[in-house]
Amino acid sequence: MSTALSSTTVPVRRRFKLGPGARGIKLLIPVLLLLAVFFLVPVLALLLRSIMEPVPGLQNYVELLGSQTYVRVFFNTFMVAGVVTLITLLVGFPTAWLLAIMPKRWSQVMFAILLLSMWTNLLARTYAWMVLLQQTGLVNRVLMAIGVIDEPLTLVNNLIGVTIGMTYIMLPFLVLPLHATLRAIDPSTLRAAAICGASRWQALRLVLLPLALPGIASGALMVFVMSLGYYVTPALLGGTGYMMLAELIAQLVQSLLNWGLAGAAAFVLLVVTLGLYAVQLRYLGGGRSGMGDR
Amino acid sequence: MTTPFLQIRGLRKTYDQVVAIDHVSLDIKQGEFMTFLGPSGSGKSTTLYIVAGFQEPTEGQVLLNGKSLLDVAPNQRNIGMVFQRYTLFPHLTVGENVAFPLRVRRRPEAEIKAKVDKMLELVHLGGYRDRLPGQMSGGQQQRVAIARALAYDPPLLLMDEPLSALDKKLREEIQFELRRIHQETGVTILYVTHDQEEALRLSDRIAVFSQGKIEQVGTGEELYERPTSRFVAGFIGNSNFLPVKVEKLGSGRARAVFPNGQAVEGDASAFASGSDGTLMVRPEQMRIRPGTAVGQELAVTVRDMTYLGDSMHFAVQTPWNQELAVRMAVRDGQGLCIGSSAVLEWDTQHGHVFA
Ligand SMILES: Nc1ncnc2c1ncn2[C@@H]1O[C@H](COP(=O)(O)OP(=O)(O)O)[C@@H](O)[C@H]1O
């Protein structure tokens, strides 16, 4: 997996290195144009609407950051994204590590499953979770059958449902870059730690985690940022009590036709995201997605 | 009655169908520098990794001071190890790398600091404490690795081809350092290499590995002077192998007959065993002199000669068209030139016959 990725990225990088001068920049023009049309223009349009509608001024931002309800939505958004990121890390790190050390034949099967789930329709996967998690769903029935619980648990339309659904969807986005980072760590380094007297826990804490940190950070940031703006899963698996920013934006646009406020909300989200990315660039040398890099 | 320091007993390791090592047994004395020498794939690393605890043997036992090592986890074995590739922790400074084994042992900070200084002094890297491994050359990194492996005073140091990634000059420099470190610390060393020169330079004793088995164990001199198999003779030093038939003559005499019917006679003990075999003679034990052969003398033709400063190297052709290497002092080679006929001689005690 990682080798396939890196072997395709290497020649591309070399080609760009060939023309660092004017020629290289000329080659980039179509791409820059594409980015401008499809990303920069809409973002600017949104920003414009947020400060021009209904009347010019910053009133949309004042309303957004001044109202209890909207601040609550921001809080929910960050809380859910944080919890999802944390749980994705707790599940994803051991998964990525297993994938890195298990025999190739097995890891290939695991990867196939991981990618297949990634490529399956998002809506289908989310509905599948609804079915699994509902009161009479498989999860509740199994838990009751083995006697862990007497009453069915409420697993959808609340924080638990959102967290489970989103963690599942985000897992590959953490596991793939992290796996590449872990694969690049020489197993001899861990043997050296062991023969030096380090217990498994010490080797994990003092050697493996620090070496995996770039992959952990970029994967976690990816998951966090994606979670911040996620719509489908929170909308379907979350209840009304935990509205997230993307849901708010959808509601503002679809039901209330309040483009100005929606634009302001989207812009705040964008600024936060860029801020987080800047932090990563600053502290982790950035630019390194972890995928096939190093 | 003392038990040997380290006993390797009947080790066998198989991977599916592949037999990596088979009945490897060896006793190592305390303070000894023991080298595993053999070609790639002969089972040296496997044996070393079993001692380190990274592999479990299919059969056999490893005893340190009479106690089995096999039930002890690698991190509890208190053994030092230096690997072929640089395995310093890249995120830690040189000082912290050396301190690592002491930190995981929760030694007091003052002791750690003193020990790190002492170890870096030992490998002559006193001023490098705060460097990162990535900022150092390969040779320096391996010296740090040695310092890290010795920081906790392990009774046993394992080294798996630690110098094979370095260029020749650096390799010789660190070999010299290793000898000094061995003498200064008195640590017992198990060293793996495929380089016979390195083995001869460093070791007290050498175990020659071939296809998962130990062919012969001995000092460099023993292996060179009295190899017990054709493999050892071929692996250590240069050799000429002449096809012969050995005939016992009675009264302790025997003769080796060459393919052209000529023969050399000697003590039967000099022609150890086998009726069909190979006679091995080292190039420096052979002599040629100008002239034509008479009687049982071997006539050869000089095909090539090379001046090597301290000696002269000749390639000579036998009557059965085999090319042999002869090495002599420069002045003994006077009067010979390419194409000239010569007589080939050696003292019979320098001929070894292998089955
Ligand atoms: N993990 C493994 N799986 C299968 N075969 C192995 C493995 N490790 C070593 N071998 C085989 O065992 C033999 C000895 O290997 P090794 O001890 O590494 O030799 P050396 O260190 O002398 O080069 C080789 O034939 C090698 O192919």
Ligand SMILES: [Mg+2]
């Ligand atoms: Mg090896």
